[in-house]
Amino acid sequence: MNLSEILERRRLRRRVGWWRAAALVVAVLLVVALYKAYGGAEPGTMLARPHVAQLSVSGVVADDPVMLETIREIGEDPAAKALVVSLSTGGGTTFGGEALYKALRQVAERKPVVSEIRTQAASAGYMIAxxxxxxxxxxxxxxxxxxxxxxxxxxxxxxxxxxxSVDAIKSAPMKAEPSPFNDASQEAQAMVRALVMDSYDWFVDLVAARRDMPRERALELADGRILTGRQAVEAGLVDEIGGRDEIMAYLAANGVSDSLEIRSWDNVNRDGFGVGLAKMGARLLESLGLGWFVSEDILRQTGLVDGLVSVGQTDWQ
Known part of the structure; x- marks a missing residue:
């Protein structure tokens, strides 16, 4: 065999390899398309059978459009007969807690919603609860x-x-106050205190309304104190000590079958198929030398890889 024949065979082998890879990519895309067509194109349809939805709220509470969308989907999904919100958060932004609270109350208009305080649900975390x-x-x-x-x-x-020193020319005395470059004036302190107390009053009113207690009692409990679960039950901030068995018993008493499984919505991908399926496809492509097709940048854009998030807040609650 001469040199030209060897080179030709190598070129042919490369062409065949690329065609095989292209065929595999088409096959993977076809499987995904069929899955979406017959398994449901809307997010969450991998949970097509009747179940109790479970959603975790952990870490720092912040404005989270993805979680808000997931909550909306749970509310609209007829297969989700109830929602259990599992909380392990020390709080976060007041607005983040408010947004999640309101979204969950919209779900509660359609189906039972239960709050499960696990490690902690303090401040904005308790607001969500x-x-x-x-x-x-x-x-x-x-x-x-x-x-x-x-x-x-x-x-x-x-x-x-x-x-x-840092100088500034401002349109009005309260602009950009309080500033880290000078002591806060009494007027600036009063402005910030009014802002804090307005949000605080809203929070206290929410506690009083949702826990069916006099505002004076809610105000007494809203002094920043933290409580254990047992203390919170005695104080009227928590209904019951319990876990999944007690939750399912409560749901059963409110029209939800106790034979239903609790299924997590934490890892439901936005395209309507599970993270596990997508990652298996990614590994398959990587094994065939097509790792660039599922690079970390691409996966991050599709929500399949958790990234480091840095948050700087001035309105922690």
């Missing part, structure tokens, strides 16, 4: 911390020590 028709907690779960705080840095003394 208030959306449940019934609140469960563990004996040693942490909750409470009802209140609002506004934090801002103060670097004036440090700048004075190193001989740096």
């Amino acid at each position: 208030l959306a449940g028709d019934r609140i469960f907690a563990g004996d040693t779960s942490i909750t409470g911390s009802i209140g609002v705080i506004f934090l801002y840095p103060q670097a004036k003394e440090l700048l004075d020590k190193i001989g740096v």
Whole structure:
């Protein structure tokens, strides 16, 4: 066999390899298309059988459009007969808690919603828990911390020590106040306090309404204190100590079959098929030398890879 024949065979082998890879990609896309066509094109249809939906709220509470959309889908999905919100969060932004609370109350207009305080549901986390028709907690779960705080840095003394000053021309005295470059004036402090107290009053009213207690009692509990699950039951902030068995018993008493499985919606992909299926396809393509097709950048854009998130807030609740 001469050199030209060897080179020709190599070229032919490469062409055949590429055609095989292309055929495999087409096959994978066809499977996904068929899955979406017959398994349901809307997000969450992988959970087509009747079930109790479960959604986890953990870490820092913030404005989360993806979770809000998932909550909306659970509310509209006839297969989800109830929703269990599992909470392990110490709080976050007041607006983030408010948005999740309101979204969950919309679901509660259609089906039972239960709040399950696991590790903790404090501050904005407790605000979210208030959306449940019934609140469960563990004996040693942490909750409470009802209140609002506004934090801002103060670097004036440090700048004075190193001989740096910052001047500003403002349209009005309260613009960009409080500033880290100068001590807050009494007017600025009063402005921030009014902002904090307005949100605080809203929170207290919410506690009083949702826990069916006098506002004076809610105000007494809203001093920033934290409580264990047992203390919270005694205080009227939590309904019952319990876990999944107690939750299912409550749902059964409210028209939801206790034979239904609790299924997590945490990892339902936005395209209507599970993360597991997508990742299996990714590994298959990588094994065939097509890893570029499912690079981390692409997966991150489709929501399949968790990324490092840095959050800086001044209105922690």
